[in-house]
Amino acid sequence: MKTTELLVIGGGPAGLCAALSAAESGASVTVVERNNRLGGQLIKQTHMFFGSREQYASTRGIDIAKILEAELIKYSRQIEVLTDTAVLGLYEDGVVNALYKEEDYFKIKPKAIVAATGAYEKSLAFPNNDLPGIYGAGAVQTLMNVYGVKPGNNVLMVGAGNIGLIVSYQLMQAGVRVAAILDAAPKIGGYLVHASKIARMGVPILCSHTVKEAIGKDCLEKAVICMVDERFSPIPGTEKELEVDVMCISVGLTPLCELLAMRGCEMKYVPQLSGSVPVRNERYETTIENLFVAGDASGIEEASSAMVEGRLAGLCAAAKMGYKPADFDERFKGYAAQLKALRSGPVGEHILRGIEQIVSKEDRHV
Amino acid sequence: MFEQTGIPERDMIIEKFPPVERIDRGPVAIVECYKRIPCNPCETACRFNAIRVGEDINNIPVTDHEACTGCKVCISKCPGLAIMAVDGSKSKETVEISLPYEFLPLPQKGDQVSALDRAGNFVARVRVVSVLNPKSFDRTPVITIEADRKHMYDIRNIRTEEH
Numbered sequence: 420m421k422t423t424e425l426l427v428i429g430g431g432p433a434g435l436c437a438a439l440s441a442a443e444s445g446a447s448v449t450v451v452e453r454n455n456r457l458g459g460q461l462i463k464q465t466h467m468f469f470g471s472r473e474q475y476a477s478t479r480g481i482d483i484a485k486i487l488e489a490e491l492i493k494y495s496r497q498i499e500v501l502t503d504t505a506v507l508g509l510y511e512d513g514v515v516n517a518l519y520k521e522e523d524y525f526k527i528k529p530k531a532i533v534a535a536t537g538a539y540e541k542s543l544a545f546p547n548n549d550l551p552g553i554y555g556a557g558a559v560q561t562l563m564n565v566y567g568v569k570p571g572n573n574v575l576m577v578g579a580g581n582i583g584l585i586v587s588y589q590l591m592q593a594g595v596r597v598a599a600i601l602d603a604a605p606k607i608g609g610y611l612v613h614a615s616k617i618a619r620m621g622v623p624i625l626c627s628h629t630v631k632e633a634i635g636k637d638c639l640e641k642a643v644i645c646m647v648d649e650r651f652s653p654i655p656g657t658e659k660e661l662e663v664d665v666m667c668i669s670v671g672l673t674p675l676c677e678l679l680a681m682r683g684c685e686m687k688y689v690p691q692l693s694g695s696v697p698v699r700n701e702r703y704e705t706t707i708e709n710l711f712v713a714g715d716a717s718g719i720e721e722a723s724s725a726m727v728e729g730r731l732a733g734l735c736a737a738a739k740m741g742y743k744p745a746d747f748d749e750r751f752k753g754y755a756a757q758l759k760a761l762r763s764g765p766v767g768e769h770i771l772r773g774i775e776q777i778v779s780k781e782d783r784h785v
Numbered sequence: 786m787f788e789q790t791g792i793p794e795r796d797m798i799i800e801k802f803p804p805v806e807r808i809d810r811g812p813v814a815i816v817e818c819y820k821r822i823p824c825n826p827c828e829t830a831c832r833f834n835a836i837r838v839g840e841d842i843n844n845i846p847v848t849d850h851e852a853c854t855g856c857k858v859c860i861s862k863c864p865g866l867a868i869m870a871v872d873g874s875k876s877k878e879t880v881e882i883s884l885p886y887e888f889l890p891l892p893q894k895g896d897q898v899s900a901l902d903r904a905g906n907f908v909a910r911v912r913v914v915s916v917l918n919p920k921s922f923d924r925t926p927v928i929t930i931e932a933d934r935k936h937m938y939d940i941r942n943i944r945t946e947e948h
Contacts, residue, residue, distance in 0.1 A: 467864035469824040477826035606788045612865025614791025619942040621905025626789045764821040764843025
């Protein structure tokens with residue numbers, strides 16, 4: 420059986436930062452990533468990041484992935500990377516079950532784990548929502564920006580959060596027409612600077628609108644949209660048909676933490692964090708000792724915060740194993756201050772309300 | 786309406802502009818950031834301390850139009866593409882407007898392009914006077930067009946023939 424000190428599950432922004440932070444403290448780390456390359460969602464994020472310098476603000480996501488990978492190389496004697504490897508189970512005896520290239524099963528026994536498993540896209544229920552041409556917005560972004568595949572010619576974007584707005588902009592950069600962006604909420608959910616970028620391209624953003632149904636024989640041909648009232652009920656008589664061959668569903672993400680639930684972590688459904696998330700302490704350790712969490716798996720937020728959470732979780736996991744650097748307190752406070760700054764505005768209010776519900780002050784593992 | 790459409794109202798726009806007297810002295814940045822979000826690269830990018838966000842990175846940037854030299858570096862660094870620049874020093878009839886533009890094909894100096902407003906509506910045909918696209922701008926080119934002064938508060942985008 421393979422052994423390691425720290426196992427990081429997920430090679431996205433949170434996982435890579437956790438691995439780097441733990442290695443910086445002196446721990447040996449194994450990063451397991453199910454895709455064939457590291458970077459998680461960063462590898463399709465051609466836009467510049469928000470935040471401040473510490474979180475690579477103004478740098479494009481695709482380049483942040485390269486920066487983090489270059490940092491990994493600096494620690495190549497301590498950090499081992501296993502791509503094409505999916506973790507399938509975490510067990511009571513501390514053994515982790517993994518699958519390489521969908522063929523070879525193997526076991527890993529780590530001393531500690533950081534689960535940075537990310538999130539998955541939510542869907543939307545309406546008649547014919549399974550017609551070809553209806554995608555998750557994240558899937559379309561992957562098709563375009565990772566594989567260079569144009570998803571279609573005429574898009575209806577459903578959801579005006581940051582992902583919906585950013586993917587719409589990137590579709591237009593790829594030469595695809597965006598017919599409209601709609602959102603059931605009465606206000607645009609994403610950053611208004613992103614919305615303004617779309618608006619000045621002449622694309623209408625329609626709040627208080629939803630999809631009533633999709634129409635098409637073999638694939639999407641038309642979308643019927645309508646207005647909704649303040650209780651999100653369709654208003655009869657407001658239906659409109661749009662001729663589109665692609666519909667992108669961008670109605671939010673949900674934390675991907677089945678592995679944590681399976682291992683028996685205490686979970687809590689927290690709407691502000693967009694789903695079921697593990698209860699944890701301030702050091703990102705779940706109710707299962709030596710099992711840490713970071714990034715979207717602990718609540719949906721921007722990638723900037725995910726990276727800082729990763730740094731924190733990696734620092735704390737290494738310390739728990741005996742790799743407590745002399746400047747631990749300083750580093751801990753520095754990362755905590757970055758998170759506080761990212762969450763101190765109106766955008767962070769609901770995140771903070773969510774985190775209050777999952778961070779237990781009592782220390783069960785001391 | 787701004788929070789429903791992403792299109793700022795005219796008074797919001799004018800509030801971000803410096804006085805015409807400043808515009809007539811040379812290029813100056815206009816930071817159209819209207820809502821608190823955690824972001825401060827504009828402050829980091831400015832060598833002249835002309836854009837201040839402050840300790841809380843959620844603050845709305847404040848521009849010191851006197852300290853601004855109109856160098857346009859911030860235009861390429863804003864992740865929200867919220868910064869533009871205007872220069873009224875070249876002529877009494879026209880104004881030069883610099884905009885971030887991340888689409889291909891890039892226009893060339895001397896090209897005629899369509900100027901659009903903040904809702905994407907056509908405003909006028911205008912001439913491209915410069916295209917800045919150095920490596921340091923990291924794939925956010927800055928296009929400068931020459932427009933009639935009466936459109937100074939309207940123009941915020943361009944469309945090339947091909948696009």
